[in-house]
Amino acid sequence: MLEIGTGSAYQTAVLAELGAEVFSIERIGPLQERATALLGRLGYRQVHLQHGDGSGGWPEKAPFDAIVITAAVPCALAPLYRQLCAGGSLVMPVEEGGGQHLQVSHWDGNAARVIALGSCHFVPLLAGTVSVASGECADDKRDRRRG
Incomplete structure (x- = not known):
């Protein structure tokens, strides 16, 4: 699983506790350093952290069964779809029409x-x-049903 935006590493730890091997990217250096120290101290061995721009994903570790973005994006980022396995899912908050929705x-x-x-x-x-x-946004087929 790929997580874009490690932040405090709370969600990273939850995903690991659920059994996922987590590859997580954090753009803010001090946050990534704290997350690395914390998750290491807590013994999470199935978590791999990287400092960098997560909008391009982590192609060297792809393909992923799932990708989770923890910051609102203006569109679905095409590089992330290219890193999903067929049958995979991408969960993200999207900015649209002055608001945000989770999809x-x-x-x-x-x-x-x-x-x-x-x-x-x-x-x-x-x-x-x-x-x-x-401007590399993916075209997608939208199903506006509530899940």
Whole structure:
């Protein structure tokens, strides 16, 4: 599983406790350093952390069964879909129309079926990320049903 935005490492630890091998990327250096120290001290061996821009994913460790983004994005980032296994899911908060909604995208290897899960509020993905700056947003087929 890929997590974009380690933050305090709370969600990282929860995912590991649920049995996932977690690859997590944090853009803010001091947060990544604290998370590395904390998770190491707590003995999480199935967690792998990286400092960097998570909008491009972690292609060297792909493909992933699931990707979770912990900051609101303006669009589905195409590089992340390319790192999902066929049958994988991408969960992310998306900024749209002045608000945010949580959505899950089910990837079949060629296209995504997107289900909106409801309103949410996350910090925005930091400006200047590689994929957002390049405008590399994925086209997807939206299913607006509530999940």
